[in-house]
Amino acid sequence: MDTVNVPLEKDIEKKACEWAKSQGWLTYKFTSPNRRSVPDRIFVKHGHVVFIELKRPGGRLTSGQEREIEKLREHGAEVHVAYSVEEVQRYLGTGT
Numbered sequence: 001m002d003t004v005n006v007p008l009e010k011d012i013e014k015k016a017c018e019w020a021k022s023q024g025w026l027t028y029k030f031t032s033p034n035r036r037s038v039p040d041r042i043f044v045k046h047g048h049v050v051f052i053e054l055k056r057p058g059g060r061l062t063s064g065q066e067r068e069i070e071k072l073r074e075h076g077a078e079v080h081v082a083y084s085v086e087e088v089q090r091y092l093g094t095g096t
Contacts, residue, residue: 007084009056013040016054016088025092037064039072039079043092051079052088059083 017027026044030051039051051072053065061069061081072079080091 006057009054009059012056012082012085012088013054015085016052016082017041019085019089020092023092035068037062037068039065039069045092049078050092051077052091053079053081054088055081055083057083 020027020043024045028042028044030038030040030042032038039053041052041054043050043052051069053061053069055061069079069081080087082088082091
């Protein structure tokens with residue numbers, strides 16, 4: 001993949017969070033001192049909680065990220081991997 005015109009993860013994250021805030025979502029950067037590889041962001045709106053791991057197009061999850069996402073899903077959490085702002089919008093578009 002030609003990486004010259006591929007947006008950086010931090011740029012996707014910034015634009016996605018700006019959009020989410022404009023739609024009334026609370027946005028939190030998710031870090032856990034005792035647990036590596038957790039998803040990048042938590043979005044909350046009207047009791048709806050969504051975890052999203054952001055990647056640049058062509059980016060891959062690490063094995064640790066795959067494990068943590070699966071663990072969250074096994075406990076009933078909504079978790080997505082997004083490669084663009086548009087994907088974040090689709091995932092959060094139903095949050096009312």
